[in-house]
Structures are given as structure tokens and as C-alpha cells.
Amino acid sequence: MTAPLPFFDGHNDFLLRLMNAPGPREDVWLGTGGAGHLDLPRMKAAGFAGGLFAIFVPPRASGSLSDLRAMMANPPFEVPLPPQMDHATAQPDAMTMAGLLHWMQRAAPEDFRVCRSVREIRDAMGTGAIAGVMHMEGAEAIGPDLDALYLFHEMGLRSLGPVWSRPTVFGHGVPMAFPGTPDTGPGLTEKGKDLVRLCDSLGILIDLSHLNEAGFDDVAAHSSAPLVATHSNAHALCPSPRNLTDRQLHMMRERGGMVGLNFATFFLNADGSTAADGGWEAMLRHLDHLIDQLGEDHVGLGSDFDGCVVPDVIGDVTGVPALFEAMAAHGYDDALLRKLARENWLACLDRVWG
Numbered sequence: 001m002t003a004p005l006p007f008f009d010g011h012n013d014f015l016l017r018l019m020n021a022p023g024p025r026e027d028v029w030l031g032t033g034g035a036g037h038l039d040l041p042r043m044k045a046a047g048f049a050g051g052l053f054a055i056f057v058p059p060r061a062s063g064s065l066s067d068l069r070a071m072m073a074n075p076p077f078e079v080p081l082p083p084q085m086d087h088a089t090a091q092p093d094a095m096t097m098a099g100l101l102h103w104m105q106r107a108a109p110e111d112f113r114v115c116r117s118v119r120e121i122r123d124a125m126g127t128g129a130i131a132g133v134m135h136m137e138g139a140e141a142i143g144p145d146l147d148a149l150y151l152f153h154e155m156g157l158r159s160l161g162p163v164w165s166r167p168t169v170f171g172h173g174v175p176m177a178f179p180g181t182p183d184t185g186p187g188l189t190e191k192g193k194d195l196v197r198l199c200d201s202l203g204i205l206i207d208l209s210h211l212n213e214a215g216f217d218d219v220a221a222h223s224s225a226p227l228v229a230t231h232s233n234a235h236a237l238c239p240s241p242r243n244l245t246d247r248q249l250h251m252m253r254e255r256g257g258m259v260g261l262n263f264a265t266f267f268l269n270a271d272g273s274t275a276a277d278g279g280w281e282a283m284l285r286h287l288d289h290l291i292d293q294l295g296e297d298h299v300g301l302g303s304d305f306d307g308c309v310v311p312d313v314i315g316d317v318t319g320v321p322a323l324f325e326a327m328a329a330h331g332y333d334d335a336l337l338r339k340l341a342r343e344n345w346l347a348c349l350d351r352v353w354g
Contacts (some may be wrong), residue, residue, distance in 0.1 A: 004324075005338070009301050010051065010230035010260025010303075011262075012038060012303055013054050013304065013306040014306045015055060015101060016054070018100050031061070032034060038306055039301075040130075043317055047321060053132050054135045055141070056140065057094055057140055072176060072178070077178055077274040078177040078180075079175070081166050081167070081176065082331070083166065086143075087148070090140035098156075098157075112129055133156070133158050135158070135207070137164055137209075138168060146194060149199075149202070158204055160207060161210055170195050171215045172186055172211075172214075173212065174211070179272065180241040182241045182248075184212045185214070187217060188214075196222045200224060200245055207229065207299055208232075211230045212241070218335040225349055225352050226351050227251060229302075231303070232260070234286050234289040249293040252298065257298060259302070260300045260303075263310040264309060264310065265282075266308075268283060270282070290341055296336055296350070297344055299340055300340055300345060300348075301341070
């Protein structure tokens with residue numbers, strides 16, 4: 001039996017699932033029950049060698065995430081955005097998820113390591129351990145004085161998206177709507193520009209995935225780092241505000257950045273639907289377009305596992321080897337597969353972190 005191709009994933013929401021699990025967290029992380037998209041045994045079996053693990057504080061209304069997905073199931077749609085959340089509300093959940101990432105290492109020290117540099121990622125991969133990097137999706141937990149950023153950085157934070165879809169004191173996210181463009185309003189606030197400059201100083205990747213177009217341009221103007229979207233797709237193929245226009249993709253290529261392909265069906269399907277029975281076609285079309293616009297050195301994976309509906313052919317993390325098989329059948333050679341699987345991500349992180 002051939003070993004699966006090791007890959008690095010630009011985004012998952014496993015920490016949120018772990019925090020909200022109704023049963024013992026050991027069963028979620030170490031168990032083989034099959035719930036959700038990720039757990040340690042399935043990740044090891046699939047070749048999941050490392051990834052960015054998101055701290056995401058969900059809207060406070062009960063059931064609101066499932067309600068949002070239900071409203072997005074039948075395009076066209078325009079879902080009201082959750083209200084802005086202050087840092088006092090967001091910090092307890094964010095601290096819990098940061099602690100859970102470190103607990104995952106304590107629970108499986110031979111199989112999982114929290115990593116803060118590319119060298120640590122490569123060292124972990126070299127021993128067969130999964131490399132986990134702390135990411136924050138929406139910076140509500142930081143607060144306007146930015147002091148908490150130093151604390152989270154000490155805990156291992158190396159990637160941060162200033163916004164999720166709701167607004168923050170730092171800027172504005174794109175709406176949950178279809179069809180639409182990312183050109184949806186004002187960009188970063190002055191506090192947001194301060195946040196970008198401090199992230200540059202600390203070596204924290206700035207994730208553009210949920211920012212609107214004006215915010216994207218503000219990051220480009222106020223950061224000297226590569227422009228990166230950890231989990232986004234091509235607007236030319238699926239006109240969701242969450243996807244990136246060709247203009248944005250060209251800027252990312254010029255700045256040495258990259259895009260992680262998002263597996264979420266509503267960012268893959270041309271009609272913006274959640275339909276999951278379309279086979280490999282949509283994923284391969286987006287990969288072709290991203291490679292055409294960005295170049296083959298600037299594209300990777302950003303699954304959004306445990307945070308979205310994924311195609312049936314993927315199912316969960318154990319479906320990723322089949323994706324690589326589909327890429328090979330589509331004409332991608334071994335060298336390109338290795339780049340898309342992990343080499344592009346590690347090279348980009350090295351450019352950002354130094």
C-alpha cells in the first residue's frame with residue numbers, strides 16, 4: 001500500500017468543534033468515532049502533516065452557525081451579518097481554544113506538536129508528528145489596545161485574519177451573500193492598520209480570506225509581507241464575495257503570497273449552492289484557475305474542515321488522498337502535486353516569518 005502524500009492544510013475549525021464537543025474531548029481528538037472531518041487517527045491515515053488551526057469565536061445566538069448555513073443553502077441569498085463582538089466577550093472562548101491546541105500536544109506528544117516556525121514544522125514532519133500552527137479567524141479577542149496580541153503570540157499565534165464576516169474594531173468582512181463581489185464597503189480602521197503593522201513586526205501572517213476588497217487593498221498598502229488568503233477560491237468561477245477576483249490574485253502573485261483552496265461547496269459551485277454531489281470538477285476548475293492566475297508556486301490547500309459542507313467525494317480528511325489522485329488524473333505531475341500539497345505553504349510561511 002502506497003503511503004499518502006503528506007500535505008499542509010491552510011485552515012480548519014477543529015478547535016471550535018473540540019471546544020463545543022458534548023462528550024469527552026479525548027474521544028474527539030484521539031477517538032475513531034468518525035464525527036466531523038478531523039481527528040488524530042484519520043489525519044495520520046490521510047497524510048495530514050500540518051496545518052493552521054483556527055481560533056474562531058462563533059456568534060453568540062444559539063444555533064446561529066447552523067442557521068446561517070441553512071439560509072445559504074438556496075441561492076440567491078443575503079444573510080444578515082452577526083453584530084460586532086467586543087474583546088471582553090471573545091477572549092474567554094479564544095483562550096479556551098488556544099489552550100486546547102496545547103492540550104492536543106500533551107494528549108499525543110509523539111503525534112502532534114504546536115509549531116512556531118517553519119523549522120519546527122519541518123522537524124515535526126520529519127518525525128511523523130503533525131505540525132499544528134495557531135491561527136485566529138477574526139481578531140475580536142485582541143482588543144483595540146492590541147496588548148493581547150503579544151500574549152497570543154507568546155502562546156504560538158503565527159497567523160491572524162483581522163475579521164470573520166462580521167465587522168470588528170479593525171475592519172469589515174464580506175457579507176454572506178450570493179451572488180456578489182468583495183467590493184462591499186470601507187476597509188481597515190486606523191486600529192486595523194495598527195494591527196497590520198504590529199503583525200508585520202511580530203512576524204504574524206495576515207490572512208485576507210474574509211476581508212472585503214477595500215480591506216485587502218489596505219493590507220497591501222500597510223504591510224510589507226506576502227499577501228495570503230488561507231482558504232479562498234476564484235471569484236471568476238463562483239461569484240461569492242468570499243472569493244478572490246483576478247485583480248486580487250495578480251496582486252498576491254506579485255507579492256509572493258498564496259491561496260489555499262477552500263473545500264466549502266458554496267465557494268466552489270458556480271451557482272453558490274451547498275450541493276455536494278458534483279464530483280471533482282469544481283475543485284479542479286478552481287485549482288486550474290488559481291494556478292493560471294497565481295502561478296504554480298502560490299497555490300495550496302485550505303480545506304475549512306469542520307467549518308463547512310465539503311464535496312461528497314472528499315467526505316472528511318481521509319478523502320484528501322483521492323483529491324491528489326484526481327489531480328494526477330487531471331494532468332498534474334508529481335512535482336506540482338508536492339508543491340500544492342505542502343511545499344508552497346512552507347515556502348510562503350518562510351517568506352512571512354523569516
